[in-house]
Amino acid sequence: MDSLLFRKSFTQYAVVAATVFSLSGCIIHVGGGGNSSSGGNGVSSVFGGLEISEGKQVSNVSSVNGSIELNDSVTANAVDTVNGSIEIGDFVTVESANTVNGDIEAGKHFTSFGNVETVNGDIEIRQASVLHQNAETVNGDIRIDGSEVKGSLHTHNGDVILQNNSKILGDIVYHSNHRKQRYNSIPTLTIKQGSIVEGQIILQREVELDIEDAELLRKVSYQYDEK
Secondary structure, eight states: OHHHHHHHHHHHHHHHHHHHHHHTTSEEEEOOSTTOOOTTOOEEESSSEEEEOTTOBOSOEEESSSOEEEOTTOEEEEEEESBSOEEEOTTOEEEEEEOSBSOEEEOTTOEESSOEEOSBSOEEEOTTOEESSOEEOSSSOEEEESOEESSOEEESSSOEEEESSOEESSOEEEOOOSSOGGGSOOOEEEEOTTOEEOSOEEESSOOEEEESOGGGGGGEEEOSOOO
């Protein structure tokens, strides 16, 4: 009996291991016709990227070493990866989107109810999108194009660009990088005419300002020593 149980357990382990190794380095496609919809189930990968087909509804989507692509009209909960970018199509809704080493690019009419965050990467939000909380990066740019952010924008070392009548209900915060300024390039904050910041523009480090609406300059709060 013990021998039979051992052989059965070993066989199951071998099947799982073979499956894992066969997925290593590939892209896992979810959906795409037939009865392959994930229908609210979570999708995860360790060694490969993930692609969610158009119109699919899934729960959490996560990867460790791979990028994530959400095609048009996908609905998902948390979307997370460590080493990879997140590419989002049009009319996509998520609870949140987070990566460590990678960009986050969202198409038109994107909705995120939570934060959109990366550490080493850019964030780009295209027209008619709504972020209900914050967009945050450390070493990357933030570009908001004709969209609304109900929270704040946070960065340390990247450019920020607001254009096409974008609206930020919270603050724009440039955090201190805790390093001597001379060792870092100076980022640029660009706000095109017609874009709005309802909160403050908080500068904890040196930033070049390219702000077309002079009224917004009154919102700038300098919170660092120039020398």
